[in-house]
Amino acid sequence: MPVPAANLYPDFNTIRLSHVCLNVKDLAASKTFYTEILGLQITDEDDTRVYLRAMEERGHHCIILQASDQPGTVEVMGFKTFDEDDLDRAKAYFEARGRPTEWVERPYQGKTLLTSDNMGIPLEFYHKMDRLEPIHQKYALYRGVKPLRIDHFNVFSSDVDASVAFYSDFGFRVTEYTEDEESKKLWAAWMHRKGGVHDMAFTNGTGPRMHHVAFWVPTPLNIIDLLDLMATSGFVKNIERGPGRHGISNAFFLYALDPDGHRIEIYCSDYQTVDPDLEPIKWDLKDPQRQTLWGAPAPESWFKHGTTFSGVETKDSQMKATPIVAP
Amino acid sequence: MPVPAANLYPDFNTIRLSHVCLNVKDLAASKTFYTEILGLQITDEDDTRVYLRAMEERGHHCIILQASDQPGTVEVMGFKTFDEDDLDRAKAYFEARGRPTEWVERPYQGKTLLTSDNMGIPLEFYHKMDRLEPIHQKYALYRGVKPLRIDHFNVFSSDVDASVAFYSDFGFRVTEYTEDEESKKLWAAWMHRKGGVHDMAFTNGTGPRMHHVAFWVPTPLNIIDLLDLMATSGFVKNIERGPGRHGISNAFFLYALDPDGHRIEIYCSDYQTVDPDLEPIKWDLKDPQRQTLWGAPAPESWFKHGTTFSGVETKDSQMKATPIVAP
Amino acid sequence: MPVPAANLYPDFNTIRLSHVCLNVKDLAASKTFYTEILGLQITDEDDTRVYLRAMEERGHHCIILQASDQPGTVEVMGFKTFDEDDLDRAKAYFEARGRPTEWVERPYQGKTLLTSDNMGIPLEFYHKMDRLEPIHQKYALYRGVKPLRIDHFNVFSSDVDASVAFYSDFGFRVTEYTEDEESKKLWAAWMHRKGGVHDMAFTNGTGPRMHHVAFWVPTPLNIIDLLDLMATSGFVKNIERGPGRHGISNAFFLYALDPDGHRIEIYCSDYQTVDPDLEPIKWDLKDPQRQTLWGAPAPESWFKHGTTFSGVETKDSQMKATPIVAP
Amino acid sequence: MPVPAANLYPDFNTIRLSHVCLNVKDLAASKTFYTEILGLQITDEDDTRVYLRAMEERGHHCIILQASDQPGTVEVMGFKTFDEDDLDRAKAYFEARGRPTEWVERPYQGKTLLTSDNMGIPLEFYHKMDRLEPIHQKYALYRGVKPLRIDHFNVFSSDVDASVAFYSDFGFRVTEYTEDEESKKLWAAWMHRKGGVHDMAFTNGTGPRMHHVAFWVPTPLNIIDLLDLMATSGFVKNIERGPGRHGISNAFFLYALDPDGHRIEIYCSDYQTVDPDLEPIKWDLKDPQRQTLWGAPAPESWFKHGTTFSGVETKDSQMKATPIVAP
Structure with a gap:
């Protein structure tokens, strides 16, 4: 029986996947692809990063495009927790499993834990992210x-x-x-x-x-x-x-x-x-x-x-x- | 501010609404409507009840049609809890609020708590219901x-x-x-x-x-x-x-x-x-x-x-x- | 029996309806409605008229918006004939029925017959209209x-x-x-x-x-x-x-x-x-x-x-x- | 310039393609495919042929499945003419081009001309076919x-x-x-x-x-x-x-x-x-x-x-x- 039973009462409560930061070569070209073709909405941008959200999302970003000298790599995958205390519990949890942990500063996010999974995938957990006005009924924005x-x-x-x-x-x-x-x-x-x-x-x-x-x-x-x-x-x-x-x-x-x-x-x-x-x-x-x-x-x-x-x-x-x- | 803050840590964990039992006059006529027109699938039926499920559901029933001398009334609304212990916690919870509670026998359901809300709506909570084979990819059944x-x-x-x-x-x-x-x-x-x-x-x-x-x-x-x-x-x-x-x-x-x-x-x-x-x-x-x-x-x-x-x-x-x- | 048998061998061959000229009060407001909301494509415009076509049409216009001191009226309804000779035959046909006929100049159209039906609806018939490049596969233009x-x-x-x-x-x-x-x-x-x-x-x-x-x-x-x-x-x-x-x-x-x-x-x-x-x-x-x-x-x-x-x-x-x- | 100009005034008036007769091995298996899977409607059937029409068609058949010892071959492709006289004109036309012509009896069709094109494709032309009641708004029949x-x-x-x-x-x-x-x-x-x-x-x-x-x-x-x-x-x-x-x-x-x-x-x-x-x-x-x-x-x-x-x-x-x- 290859599928382990899930832990129904885990140490901390992860609500959902949240966002990913992608390293890209040409920020302008990527921006065109993600906005004109895919239709994501820009929520902020500067010379090195473009933040995007999808139409029904109220969190600030689900994709961060980041200009990088390592284009074509993934920086980090993000997850949202149920509450703020889950972050401390998550920290203890990953440390107990020998994973590196670190509190990091992330624009538009509250307290954020950077760690990695058993294979080394960089994961970040947060509870608070800037909340934006609903746009799912602004149909003129859909693209x-x-x-x-x-x-x-x-x-x-x-x-x-x-x-x-x-x-x-x-x-x-x-x-x-x-x-x-x-x-x-x-x-x-x-x-x-x-x-x-x-x-x-x-x-x-x-x-x-x-x-x-x-x-x-x-x-x-x-x-x-x-x-x-x-x-x-x-x-x-x-x-x-x-x-x-x-x-x-x-x-x-x-x-x-x-x-x-x-x-x-x-x-x-x-x-x-x-x-x-x-x-x-x-x-x-x-x-x-x-x-x-x-x-x-x-x-x-x-x-x-x-x-x-x-x-x-x-x-x-x-x-x-x-x-x-x-x- | 009319919307009260939800209790994020409730006494018992309700997963979702689950089913409703509807009292009907003519079981055959209702069956035609729910199967031929709406396209629900019959999972069991006898002289007094027809049990139905929708295409992606694996629980035994989401609608029970019940022949009744009070047609056009609703018998009960059902909810599924996260685990079996939630049922005892739910019983204590409703009793503490002065609501009637009762363990009832329901075909195809495990331990089931019958109670009612503050307005008198009959509610039943259960954790276990008979599980059926997936049919969401049996496209010939869709109607x-x-x-x-x-x-x-x-x-x-x-x-x-x-x-x-x-x-x-x-x-x-x-x-x-x-x-x-x-x-x-x-x-x-x-x-x-x-x-x-x-x-x-x-x-x-x-x-x-x-x-x-x-x-x-x-x-x-x-x-x-x-x-x-x-x-x-x-x-x-x-x-x-x-x-x-x-x-x-x-x-x-x-x-x-x-x-x-x-x-x-x-x-x-x-x-x-x-x-x-x-x-x-x-x-x-x-x-x-x-x-x-x-x-x-x-x-x-x-x-x-x-x-x-x-x-x-x-x-x-x-x-x-x-x-x-x-x- | 109220429906008369159609004349299957009419005097002249009308292929299809073609276009309509609508009199409007505010050309800019109408243009917004027909382009941004309906999604028609502008093929020409000046101070008094906006010409529009739909996505699979290759004729120059199907709607002409015309600034007018009689806004909310219809100027004329247009039809395309199978060939150029149909126009002369149409002229004779309408004259024989006592309808007024006139050759008129219409931008982007060839020889054009203006007449009216039995109720007085202004009709114009033409065979040639400027033909434009196909755009039905330019999906970025769809709106x-x-x-x-x-x-x-x-x-x-x-x-x-x-x-x-x-x-x-x-x-x-x-x-x-x-x-x-x-x-x-x-x-x-x-x-x-x-x-x-x-x-x-x-x-x-x-x-x-x-x-x-x-x-x-x-x-x-x-x-x-x-x-x-x-x-x-x-x-x-x-x-x-x-x-x-x-x-x-x-x-x-x-x-x-x-x-x-x-x-x-x-x-x-x-x-x-x-x-x-x-x-x-x-x-x-x-x-x-x-x-x-x-x-x-x-x-x-x-x-x-x-x-x-x-x-x-x-x-x-x-x-x-x-x-x-x-x- | 490889595309010849079409003859806009042909000797006879073909309205549209109409039907095809397909030779099949197992009539029951073919019937299942064309009705249960494709959703065509049976208009007549006997031991050797199944006649089918699509939902908005009022002519008797668009597909004839014919049990044959040459399964996987096509018997004939059918076309409808504008009127009955077109059939005589078609006969003269194909004969003048050296093509074989023959009047044939076809169930549910009126006078029918069998001929073939320059490559030998068997073609049949008819004007009259049995007309059936509309079923395009009988939505319970759609499959x-x-x-x-x-x-x-x-x-x-x-x-x-x-x-x-x-x-x-x-x-x-x-x-x-x-x-x-x-x-x-x-x-x-x-x-x-x-x-x-x-x-x-x-x-x-x-x-x-x-x-x-x-x-x-x-x-x-x-x-x-x-x-x-x-x-x-x-x-x-x-x-x-x-x-x-x-x-x-x-x-x-x-x-x-x-x-x-x-x-x-x-x-x-x-x-x-x-x-x-x-x-x-x-x-x-x-x-x-x-x-x-x-x-x-x-x-x-x-x-x-x-x-x-x-x-x-x-x-x-x-x-x-x-x-x-x-x-």
Whole structure:
């Protein structure tokens, strides 16, 4: 039985994924991609950073684009806690597991704990972030794919079993997973805190590297609009995979690469997972419909390409490469 | 300031609304409406009851249709708790507030607490319900409006301030509300546990009565399909209001009446509310766009008609009737 | 039998409706409405006129906004003929019926015949109009409701039988009609040349007046987007009726009023009518579903308000007012 | 200049494509596919044939499934003429071009001319077909992909220039085409009569063979519903290509194979082409976006597989195979 039971009463309460800071080469080019094409809203910007939020978000930022001499790397992934005291409990928790911890200053955020997970992924936890006026009913502002909110992270892990065990301990719950029937090892797993299919997913591969960060949109038609827009605005080569429906999560998806190669998923149609007794759905690694319900294989790049975390070394997985089989 | 702060650390943990039992006159007629038109799936039935679930639900039932000599009344509204111990804590909690409590036997549910709220609405809390196989990817089963899950209840209350205070105490949080600017009293409020706009809403009027129970569907096009189907299958008179978009909650909605006059809302497009510091959105009672963002007034029946709770007396509200104003 | 057989071999070949010239008070305000809200593209403009086309059109204009001291009137309705010789044949045809004819100069159009129909509606026929580059795949240009093409005109006529007879003679074919069962007179009729439900429709009332001009859009979701945009951009009062589905034509519709009170229909979902032996569909005047399949009644303004043709006197209908009956 | 001017005044008037007769191995299996999956309606059936129509069609059939010892072949493609006299004129026309002609008896059709085109494709022309009651507003009948009407044929031709010249002579007009920039020969062409992008298209390859027959559906979401249904009802292997948007025609498409390998396109979003002076749009054979606007390459089978016409020999094309280039 490869999926550990989640800790239903974790030491601290993580509400949801919150934001990611991406290192980019050309801030202007990235800004165009994230605002004109994806349709995110700028909440602040200066010479080195652009802060963005999606249409239904009231927190200050879900993406920070940061000009960097290490473009194409990820700086940090952010999570929001239920209250301020959770931060101290989180600090004690990670320290007890031998992880480095540090209080850091972050613009627009209150007290913020910087730490890292068992694989070295830089994580930051905060409770307070500047709150902004609602804009979800300012329909004249909607552009691009009309992104409503950041939805989840997906990362390559060189040992998915270890990653899942680590996150289960502080309350992440598995909703779906892929198992290698022979080795009984996990190939991939989707874990949540906020009541959807995932806040964080792990997939087997050289890691840790970010596979993608995903945004939720209202309907599949918004994704089709995005494809039409990208295809006729100079971004056709940034379209990597889709549209399609994943067997896993039942998501209608599109994957695109930003100008630095950070992969973005646009996504709708997941389901509610708030029941603590929700049974994880198991998929066989050999079932091609787990990847695409409709059968079309993913391109090789989708299995191989990811963006590293700034300053974090990667390690190859001991599991052999995924069998890419058409149904 | 009419909205009380929610109790973020309630005595017991309610996960979400779960189900409702509706008393009906003609079980066969109701079954046709809920399966052929709405598209719910039968999970069990006998001579007196039909149990139904929506497409992404794994719990045994979200609607129980019960043949009754009091058709057009609501038997009970059900809620799921986080764990089994929450039930004992809930019992103590309601008893301390002078509410009747009782352990009851319910088919397909584990230990179940029957109690009632401050207005007398019969509530039942349980943790365990029979779990069924996933059917959300069995697309050949989808029919009617393709309902994915039960979403919320909405009830008339003769004193919305009192209702909101009562539910706030055990952890329901207000997301949006309408205030009468003169009296500073609440006209209506939307409260949640599961991270959407609401599990339970209250609106001013003779109460307690159920205003509606709502189902979540994937896109506005499913609602348009339902309208076409109802209009050409003998159910055109059951269409009461819509389609439209509420200002409040931003929901794309349709209201229909079942054969006994129970009002059903079909609904999509709400937003994520898991942040404990999410600011409630305030609407002025005089703003007609709170009702319909696009301006069309609701029919008078929508403000007046509701279905009573079996055996529960109603009381008129002291607030004067809503000003129905076109924008 | 109220519907005359269409002349399948008319004296001249009208391909389709083409454009309309609307007189407006404030050219800037109208331009904002037609470009920012409806999403039409400007093809030329000067101090007195703005020329617009929809996204899949290659002819220079489908709407001309003309600053005028008679705002809220319609200048002329335009039609395209199959070839240049059709224009001479049309001239002879209208003269033989006692209608005034005149060759007029129109910017961006070739030889243009100005005449009028039996009720006095100013009509112009042309074959050549400046052709522009395709823009239907320039998705970055799409805005507002994403209008694809002008679809039809609808006018009030004081004698619908006479109007239908007049247009049938030069080849317009009836697709659907409403008959008053008692008097056996036509209440309304939909007539086409181009193979859809209509290029021109007539409805009983004080006439001639334009009831509306309609634009075709891809899906109902574009109409929902338009409603959201209008409702939150200062145009909520311009929304008159909808969204809904007509029984007649099966169209998914929205009606809005421009700043001068010209009524615009946004519309999708009609059907192909190229078969010359297509049987017209008859509706009973007493059937409320002919107006709205879903049953919601139209507002009174929809039956009463129209915009006159510049300089053309109107006449009341002898038929009594429509019974507005909810289903 | 590879596209010949269409004959705007052809000897006889073809209104539109009408129907196709497909030879199949297992009538029951084919019937399941065309009714349960595609959603066509049976209008008659016996031991050897099933007649089907789409939801907005009033003619008796658009598809005839015929049990045959030559399954996977196409029996004949049918076209409707404007009037009965066109049939005699068509007979004279094809005879003058050395084509065989014959009056044949067809159930549910009036006088029917059987002939063949320059490549040997069996064509039949008729004017009268049994007319059925409208069902487009009987929404309870809609199933599968909710097909509204047959839209077009697409065939492999060993000499596209010759095929286009042949059809241009009797009035088919080119809307879009692909040219080999080096040889200045046509690679593919889309030709219409009814005012859409095509009734008949030709693509270079061993021919004549049917590439596909296409059905029009309301929106892209119906195609997504079909994919979900096929993928979870045992037809995942019948999904060949898509969903996607063609550069050419701008169609949102899906290609599926029926149980005998006949290729079916499901399609929406073309544009109106009734203007006789509509300029054909030229695509370069080397532009990969002509195939898929979004860049995904078509599978090899899509370029190679077709179904032959019963008893008609095929011939290889002299043009080299298409360069399958990802953008």
